[in-house]
Amino acid sequence: MIDMEKVYNFELVEGKWSKYWIENKTFSAKVDKSKKPFTIVIPPANITGSLHMGHALNTTLQDIIIRFKKLQGYNTLWVPGTDHGGIATQTVVEKILKKEGINKYELGREKFLEKMWQWRSETGDTILNQLKMMGCGLDWDRVAFTMDESRSKAVKKAFIEFFNKGLIYRGKRLVNWCTRCGTALSDIEVEYADEKSHLWYIKYMLKDSNEHIVVATTRPETMLGDTAVAVSPDDDRYKELVGRTLVLPLLNREIRIISDYIIDKSFGTGAVKVTPACDTTDNEIAKRNNLEIIEITDITGKMINVPEKYKGLTINEAREKVVKDLQDLDFLEKIEDYAHKVGKCYRCSTTLEPLMSEQWFLDVGEMSKKAIEVVNEQNTVFHPESWKRPYTLWLENLRDWCISRQLWWGHRIPVYYCIDEKGNKTNCKPIASFDKPTHCSCCNGTNFVQDEDVLDTWFSSALWPMSVFGWQDDRNNEELQYFYPTSVLATGHEIIYLWVARMVQFGLEFMKEVPYKDVFIHGIVRDKHGGKMSKSLGNVVDPREIMHKYGTDALRFALASAAAPGRDMQVSEESFLSARNFANKIWNASRFIIMNLEGIENLEKELTSVELSDKWILAEFFETSLKVKKAYDSYNIDTASRELYDFFWTKYCDWYIELSKIRMTSENRQERKQVLKILVYVLKNMLQLLSPVMPFITSEIWQILGEKKIIAESKLLNEQKENDKSSIDEMKSLQEIIVSLRTIRSEMNISPVCQIEALFNVLDENKVKVVKDNENYIKQLAKISSITFAKNITRPKNSALAITSGFEIFLPLEGLIDIEKEKLRLSKEVALAKQEIERTTIKLQNDNFIKRAPNSEIEKVKSKLNEANIKLEKINESLKFLG
């Protein structure tokens, strides 16, 4: 006797299965050339992270895809891993150390890195353990880390190849500088935020003249670094002045007035102060016009190369002082309120300062062109397609990638400089190599120092699809050949540029092949009001809490059914509750069947039943199955989930199981077995189709049903047969009759225990057989004691009326009926029928409609009109009869 609790207890089930899959290596994959591979590499989560909704969604979707492909017979592989997270992780650990009163500079690089590694070994696997709890079908023998030995080798190898090709170069450029982190950032690591500020209007005097030009600026302190004033070439106001000399206030430096196309004459005064060291636009103007670049801030954000009184001030202090001095000397014309966007560090939100500094850059020109080509040629396909354009546009306008970071946590740049005996760098050519070189090729020196900087964390991420398969050891190795290119990359749209595009670039550069065939872009999880989830806003829904409260399958199902491709989604507590209820429904429907299977044997050998409800549920199932498979295959996970839900609940449970109950009470043992056979058949197939989304509950029930192989390792059972859809229409008639009888009962407040008789006046001869054959169902489900079929039945007194599916049905309700209520009900029906008649008549009177609409449509409207006419006539008769 199998004991199943009345309420699905996920706690008893989940731990058991997640452990089983890991211990039995259910999702481990080896090269097997007899099977087609299906590969996904996980977007490696930062080791600082613990599971949030974004991870939960992302991994659920990947797991669904993997599990479905496995059912289809692919050799599936999903590779797990984590990312060292460069700046993000270093920031976190710095903060922790700060609380302990430790300063990283006092600690020194080496000791600090020890702390980092210690921290990583203590907490770095948190997220992987959480993925295990979620039941993710990852190959746990392949866990990779972007900074482990093997991945580090890959980074060095890639760097050295780039370096030797001349694609990596060092240059002094204006970069985004975070004064808090003390490092440069790439352009996409900048986040812009609105900030209220001012526009300061400053007068610049013309040399040897009393005239002046007014410039508007949001950063008055940068005037200390001005080397020109620029105007638009087609600005008539300033045409005469171009080429003249200005005297910079406070400094008395002489600067020229130049013209440059980029200036918008309609903004401010049309004249712009040019500070090449503090602004990217100005920097470009400077390049075009050969202007001097004066650096006025250092890497800590303090003023340099300025008059003594400003030296060493912070930017804000300098601003205050400069404004005051300008005011005192009457150079400040006015101050306006102004809101604009300010660049912030994407990890610590400090306002960024553009700063001239020596950095390593990667020339991405050629790689970008190729990365665009492969997408245009559909070697890599975006799902949904709408993301292709942003991807392409971004790559088209991409500037070289600043890959060096002034951090300690990360891959140290493998470039070595020859040094003399005093420890100073020589002028010899730097060498990129895996280890410290033994001797310098220029001077035969043997002393070297390594570059201090580390690489942008995304550099190692860009190699991920190759590095997890050992590209760094042997680019012709069997695994790489078999699993690369991977099948699909699933990720949110926020890292298309940071990560997706760069993997394509690197993949093409080193493998000459795209890293994945499909890119599945899903949305971002938002709170119930559409806002971003963030700890500071306090609107975070923690997936671990949801798992604890509603179960992991509920979490997964809710996320899956909300995951329309490419669109952000809102999740709320209710969606998880409803998913939990669905799990319970699955449990109880299965429980019902399993209880009835008690003592039944040899079910497989039973005949396939031929009765309507069986044919119907099979037809409906085949249709659903087809839709679900198609949806899974095209990454429409939401559609698949909804189809499964809808079929299981409203067709299988609400109708088929209810009908089965009636047949199961029959004395006929054979009949009972036949129903059970269909019940079990559909259930098993449904469990399989549901198992990618809800692996725990489906695994459990599958096992209780006595299957020897676990569901994750089963193969999809059903093959598409010829589907006889006529049963769907016939069943629909039956359902309509039952529903309309129930409606009358409900509206007349007739007690459910009260059996009533029904008279079926036949209007359509063709419908009689089906209804008569299934009379028993109508009786049971609508609580009807007896049914009389006849033509021209006389309308009984005090009866209620239903017209549906070719019958005029009378329910004699002497003593039960409220005549007034029935009249009211019928007059509403009259109104509806009249409306229908009017609408269809107008259509049919329209010559153009008759001429141009397809025949099938015309027939449909005609039959609607016909039905409505009959309905109206019959209801009117009834109304007359009721008085």
Place this chain on the structure above:
RNA sequence: GGGCAGUUAGCUCAGCUGGGAGAGCAUUUCCCUUACAAGGAAGAGGUCACAGGUUCAAUCCCUGUACUGCCCACCA
């Protein structure tokens, strides 16, 4: 400034290669009918953002407008 989404029931969202709209939650009524009250039955609730156009026919296609959200950009 450019690009991309969205606007459908009180809320969260489906639907659409054009033929008078669906689900979940919430709500009303009835029911503890032995799979499930985390349930069942029945109901109420919508000029499908607005304005034009194409068409016999528009929630769906086209154009424009408004609002919302996101991304990109060198408006000081």
